[in-house]
């Protein structure tokens with residue numbers, strides 16, 4: 001696996017042809033699975049049963065992004081079903097460090113996500129508790145929104161802080177990532193890129209993944 005990771009988001013896949021769409025992204029590093037509860041975000045997707053089936057049939061490991069309230073209650077179940085990484089929102093957890101330790105204890109990579117309006121400074125002292133940090137580059141809830149350049153200073157600051165502390169935490173971006181935006185996110189320090197519409201909206205998702213990889217490496 002290279003230092004750059006491309007994680008297509010199945011939010012933009014065909015929900016009734018999921019197996020076929022999973023097979024079309026077999027060259028991806030992870031499949032990004034957006035779980036939404038219609039409370040934390042104004043949209044609803046699927047829960048553990050669906051994710052369990054995706055886990056059983058996907059050729060690539062799962063990167064689960066929980067956009068749900070009450071992260072403590074639900075996140076461990078996604079680690080238990082075998083997801084490679086489970087990311088919860090900082091805004092939706094009461095004890096993020098304890099939850100990260102629980103997820104790691106089960107064997108998943110622990111991730112924490114922050115919305116565009118949430119500062120990153122609170123994470124600086126606890127970087128070691130996480131395997132990945134997700135900086136949202138849109139307001140969470142929907143695919144196909146425009147990339148928010150305004151998130152880049154926060155990303156650069158996190159990257160600098162991680163370097164300063166010798167941390168190997170992955171820095172992930174999610175929202176509006178495509179061929180025209182991925183380079184600036186990479187420049188700011190992201191190494192893990194979620195892309196929904198840019199991959200599944202393309203005629204050839206495998207080529208879109210390759211183009212994103214090249215765009216991030218430049």
Ligand code: DX5
Pocket residue numbers: 009010011012032034065138139140141142143144145174175176177194195196197198
């Ligand atoms: C949005 C989700 C994203 C979404 C990204 O809240 O977290 O993962 O699928 O979609 P695009 O890449 O189309 O912005």
Ligand code: ZN
Pocket residue numbers: 009032033034065174194
């Ligand atoms: Zn997501």
